Amino acid sequence: MVLILLVTGGYVVYNYQRFVNGITHIDALPGGSTNNKDQNILLVGDDHRPDNATPEQLAQLGTQDDGGGTSTDTMIIVHLPADGSSATMISLPRDSWVDIPGFGKDKLNAAFTYGSENGGGDAGGAKLLVTTIQNLTGLTIDHFVRVSLLGFYNVVNALGPVQVCLNEAVNDPFSAINLPAGVSSLDASQALSFVRQRHGLPNGDLDREVRQQYFLSVEARQILSAGTLLNPAKLASVLDAISSSIETDSGLNIIDLATQMRNLSPDKIRSTTIPIVGTPTITVDGNDVSIVQVDTAAMPGFIASVLGTSTPAPSAPPSPSVYDSATVSPVGEVTVTVLNGSDSDGVAASNTDTLGGFGFKTGTPGSTDTQTTTTIQYPAGNEGHAKAVAAYFPGAALEVASVSDVTVILGTDGIQATDPNAAATDAPAPATGDPTATPAPAAPTTSYAKGACIN
Structure with missing residues (x-):
């Protein structure tokens, strides 16, 4: 200021x-x-x-x-x-x-x-x-x-x-x-x-x-x-x-x-948050501690997108987590329910149909309170199911929650179900210069226009 x-x-x-x-x-x-x-x-x-x-x-x-x-x-x-x-x-x-x-x-x-x-x-x-x-x-x-x-x-x-x-x-x-x-x-x-x-x-x-x-x-x-x-x-x-x-x-x-x-004008001030994979409760020295689990694997690409550069190949594997180490469940074994927390109509139903077309079992679509970030909630122990769904919602946050099945809450960030195989096929070629680098997708950012409302 x-x-x-x-x-x-x-x-x-x-x-x-x-x-x-x-x-x-x-x-x-x-x-x-x-x-x-x-x-x-x-x-x-x-x-x-x-x-x-x-x-x-x-x-x-x-x-x-x-x-x-x-x-x-x-x-x-x-x-x-x-x-x-x-x-x-x-x-x-x-x-x-x-x-x-x-x-x-x-x-x-x-x-x-x-x-x-x-x-x-x-x-x-x-x-x-x-x-x-x-x-x-x-x-x-x-x-x-x-x-x-x-x-x-x-x-x-x-x-x-x-x-x-x-x-x-x-x-x-x-x-x-x-x-x-x-x-x-x-x-x-x-x-x-x-x-x-x-x-x-x-x-x-x-x-x-x-x-x-x-x-x-x-x-x-x-x-x-x-x-x-x-x-x-x-x-x-x-x-x-x-x-x-x-x-x-x-x-x-x-x-x-x-x-x-x-x-610089206020319209050119953007906001974002480092990538996370969930907000689990862990046990430390016998005490329950609620934490935010950072997505260290996604961090280089996120930072590269903010800087407008290419993503370097990681020099070392990220720290393992329960989610990272989980085996991806077969799509046909996963039941997923989609709730609309965005400001668009009909997206819960359309995303449910899309997921059904990919082979997921689907619950009844519904609506919930408006939220900014698209979030994949899953029961503790169902990391493999969450990982299967996350592949179809790139950029979504993950969160352990009291839900019976994997639940996708669509946010106002506009993330929708997409075919990860098609995304890989259609991806642009890496920038020339560093053969180990890949283009960084744009980080999800928000610019708050005059009169914008939030939670």
């Missing part, structure tokens, strides 16, 4: 000096900035309370009953191509089950805490988190930006009411959010509740990531409005709120990035 403000709001030198004087800098990158023409900026939001936060400020947050923490519950990589013509926000689910160097397997949001609490402070936490994410995605993180709950509140408070639109009414006491369906204008406290809600959403934490992507897109659009850019007092207030609220690596040059992004 500040990059857009600085380059379009006038008084560039004055605004820049005013802004940088309020930023806290830390040594956040394991190897320092790479100074790539393309930039990958890791945005981190956590629950820590600044040392100078007053009781009155904590009361405004509505979270004064807990002591906060350094778990990074919001992690977004912003990829900026060299020409600055677009931006892609890549969300990383906080419960992603990953390897944290020196600490073994754990949820991704624990990495910062491990690095911070083992003698590294904020810099140690940032470095361990960056290293973990680089190992997971294969991307090089060029810059790091961290904001607290209080910082988020102050920024939205300075910006003014933010309009959002919901498909369904929500009333969640855990995040203190109570909004009707349709358009609402949120003050800073409500905005904080809006981006923190996960209870009561169809996909839990995964829908919370959609909330955060959506909110950032809405804020970018509002910042570009004349009401902010042509109001010097408001512009200064927003810049002061942002600069006093963030912690960055020392190599982040705001003017350089602002110049790179000078032609």
